Amino acid sequence: MDAGGFPPATLSALIALVRKHTGIAMTERKSVLLERRLRPRVQALNLSSYQAYLDKVEQDRAEVPHFIDLVTTNDTLFFRTPQVWDYVEKEFLPKWWSEHQGQKLKIWSAAASSGEELYSMAILCEEFLESHPGFSYQIHATDISRQILALARDGQYTGRSVERIQSTHPDWVKKYFRPSANGLRVVDALKRNVELAQHNLLTPLKPARQFDLVFLRNVLIYFDQEQQQIILQQARPSMAPHAIMIVGESESISGLNTAYQFDRPMIYRME
Ligand SMILES: C[S@@+](CC[C@H](N)C(=O)[O-])C[C@H]1O[C@@H](n2cnc3c(N)ncnc32)[C@H](O)[C@@H]1O
Numbered sequence: 176m177d178a179g180g181f182p183p184a185t186l187s188a189l190i191a192l193v194r195k196h197t198g199i200a201m202t203e204r205k206s207v208l209l210e211r212r213l214r215p216r217v218q219a220l221n222l223s224s225y226q227a228y229l230d231k232v233e234q235d236r237a238e239v240p241h242f243i244d245l246v247t248t249n250d251t252l253f254f255r256t257p258q259v260w261d262y263v264e265k266e267f268l269p270k271w272w273s274e275h276q277g278q279k280l281k282i283w284s285a286a287a288s289s290g291e292e293l294y295s296m297a298i299l300c301e302e303f304l305e306s307h308p309g310f311s312y313q314i315h316a317t318d319i320s321r322q323i324l325a326l327a328r329d330g331q332y333t334g335r336s337v338e339r340i341q342s343t344h345p346d347w348v349k350k351y352f353r354p355s356a357n358g359l360r361v362v363d364a365l366k367r368n369v370e371l372a373q374h375n376l377l378t379p380l381k382p383a384r385q386f387d388l389v390f391l392r393n394v395l396i397y398f399d400q401e402q403q404q405i406i407l408q409q410a411r412p413s414m415a416p417h418a419i420m421i422v423g424e425s426e427s428i429s430g431l432n433t434a435y436q437f438d439r440p441m442i443y444r445m446e
Pocket residue numbers: 197198199247248249250251252255285286287288289292317318319320323374375376377390391392393394397423
């Protein structure tokens with residue numbers, strides 16, 4: 176196998192292949208990261224070069240999901256960016272309830288990764304339900320990576336992923352998690368109103384839904400402006416007229432020509 180980095184032609188072909196299958200705009204600067212991620216797979220398949228692996232991805236559709244899993248970044252944790260969750264708990268939920276009593280709150284975790292974001296939301300919904308009988312919710316969680324969605328479905332967490340919730344909300348850990356072989360597993364009650372599905376954000380969500388709250392966090396950063404615009408356009412038909420969209424801390428969509436109105440950092444409303 177090639178030692179010490181990709182040959183330039185292989186790197187260009189790899190970047191093109193990442194873009195073809197995920198839309199993600201990688202640059203040559205990611206070469207070391209990509210090599211670290213691809214190496215074990217190339218070795219496991221007993222291939223002689225990275226180029227041979229790229230050829231396999233092109234020719235063998237069954238390899239594409241593995242390739243997507245390898246090139247996507249799935250970092251996440253429970254209650255990531257606390258001010259977002261403060262907003263959801265203290266402002267969004269009470270306001271939504273006062274305006275939509277009797278309806279079901281529909282939430283989309285649009286790049287759900289291993290599920291920490293969607294289960295953080297489920298915890299806030301379960302807590303809200305205790306003080307607001309009649310409240311109901313549904314969380315639709317999607318990601319391009321089937322492998323990461325399998326982890327979300329399993330719902331077992333350990334390490335950095337649960338450190339914050341363990342220190343800030345030991346009561347919630349006791350209530351919503353059970354010790355498991357690999358750390359902590361979310362209780363079934365948190366999974367009750369959750370559906371998980373594979374979805375590429377660059378394509379339309381089918382069927383389109385009328386979500387009240389959309390988490391599109393820490394995924395736009397992987398795309399160039401043109402692709403970001405496409406992602407936001409594809410999400411638009413799934414947003415209710417009053418919907419709120421939440422993006423990541425280092426993401427802003429204000430500069431893009433879209434129908435989303437800035438409310439405050441990370442929070443956008445529909446026009
Ligand atoms: C860093 S994680 C974000 C997790 C969570 N939203 C958060 O903020 O903690 C980014 C996720 O985006 C997913 N992703 C990357 N490209 C995608 C695409 N084209 N469509 C859908 N999901 C994608 C990755 O698989 C990864 O799980």
